[in-house]
Amino acid sequence: MAAGGFCKLPNGTVVVALNLPSPAADGPGAVRVLVHSANRARALTRLRNLGMRSVYLRGNAAPPTPDEITAVLHHPDGLIWRTAPGNGVAGGPDLVQELWRPIRSLLRRPTAQT
Secondary structure (H helix, E strand, O other), rough: OEEEEEOOOOOOOOOEEEEEOOOOOOOEEEEEEEEOOOHHHHHHHHHHHOOOOOOOOOOOOOOHHHHEEEEHHHHOOOOEEOOOOOOOOOOOOOOOOOOEEHHHHHHHOOOOOO
16 A cells, blocks of 8 residues: 555645555665646546556545645646655665656666667
């Protein structure tokens, strides 16, 4: 089960944050994904359309922090990720030194070399 949560913004849109297993076979073990969308259902649909079929948001156990909200609002796609806290990142479980990345870098498939 993935931890996650959401925050409704003053303009009516939402930011959804989810801790998910990495969809890339050779990627990090778990990732924190942020989605900015009109509502929670559309945010989850955006992730499902990218191939993350079993994405659900139950409850609000791990809502996005103010820094996470700022990061996703400033990204043109409104869909970013980084390694989840406590996933072996240098600095300990609560300190993530990694920058946010666009979702396409996580979903990029390695090309076959001939």
